[in-house]
Amino acid sequence: MNERTGQGTALVTGSSSGIGLGIAHALAAAGHDVMLNGIEAEADVAAQRDRLAETHGVRTAYARADLTDPHAVDDLVGEAEDRLGPITVLVNNAGVQHVAPIGEFPDDKWELILALNLSAAFRAIRAVVPGMTARGHGRIVNVASAHGLVASPGKAAYVSAKHGLLGLTKTAALETAEHGVTVNAICPGYVxxxxxxxxxxxxxxxxxxxxxxxxxxxxxxxxxxxxFATTAQIGALAAFLCSDAAAQITGAALPVDGGWTAQ
Structure with missing residues (x-):
């Protein structure tokens, strides 16, 4: 555990803005030191990183990484632990979208979406699970989508990746269930x-x-x-899933979609 906050280190991918940044603020408010991640240069996110640290009184760091590179995921996890300590919370939030009919969907966009939205999450989970299970505690939150539960035309790769992410969530939850680790997914609609x-x-x-x-x-x-859902609402749910109160919630896919998937 991190001596300064008592909550350990949270790694949030794709957290330089939007949903990821909202989750980072919620976790920092709960006392977690936070490793931010994005594709921007460090100077471009310095103000966000400093605001996060000053607002919540935690340590923060930022690492630029292209998570479609398999080696970059392991490097990011290693850098987070070197700079802030063992990862006790992992939030897989980084993602990308492209819209086109299946008959016109480019191969490179298909590969990109699956690499970032699904494979990067798998590699990050693979990297942190041994440490979490050895310590007997850990929280993993995958930011999926309402499109992990239902489909829409023109989004074949995104829907496939997000459905796959829910399958990965369930499998990882079962494999870690007896080791104090929970793995859940949040499924936002429009935020x-x-x-x-x-x-x-x-x-x-x-x-x-x-x-x-x-x-x-x-x-x-x-x-x-x-x-619209708000980034603060998504962050609040993520923080709850990372709390002791949520210790018996694992393998769940929780919609925050204004009733979209209830129809």
Whole structure:
């Protein structure tokens, strides 16, 4: 355990912005030191890293890594432990998307999406599980998607990867169940992030709609609440799953989708 916070080290992949950063803040608020990760240069995320440390009084670090490279995943885990101590929490959040019909789906996009959304998560879990099971405690949270539970046209690779991530979650949960380790998945629907916000004006222009209509009738059409989830809500769930209160929750896929997958 980390002597400064008592909660150990959390590695959150894809955490330089959006959902990953929201999860990082929630874990830091719970007392975890946090290793941030992304593809940006370190100078570009220094302000976010410093704000995280100053707001919550924990240690933070950042490592740039292309997690589609198999060796980069092991290197990231090693760097996190070298700089902050043994990893007690792993959050696999890094992901990428591409939309096209199956008949037109490019091979390189298929390989990229599976490599980042699924294979990188597998490798990260493989790297941290031996230490977690040896210590008798660990928490792994995989950020899947509502598309891990249901499908949509044009998203063959993403849907396949997220369905696969849920299978990986269940398998890892069973393998670690007697060693004090839990493995769960969060399945967000549409979440209000800077990326989503930035896309709305262009979508509105392309479709001849108002921005309010794009939100309600395009992005939130599948979510019965007609409301976006927030990064803080996803973070709060992740922090709960990493707490002692969630010790008997493992192998679960928890939707945060405004009722999307209840239909």
């Amino acid at each position: 209000w992030t800077p990326l989503v916000e930035s896309q709305i004006p262009d979508t509105a222009k392309a479709r001849g709609m108002t921005e309010a209509e794009v939100k309600r009738d395009v992005l939130l059409a599948a979510q019965p609440t007609r409301e």
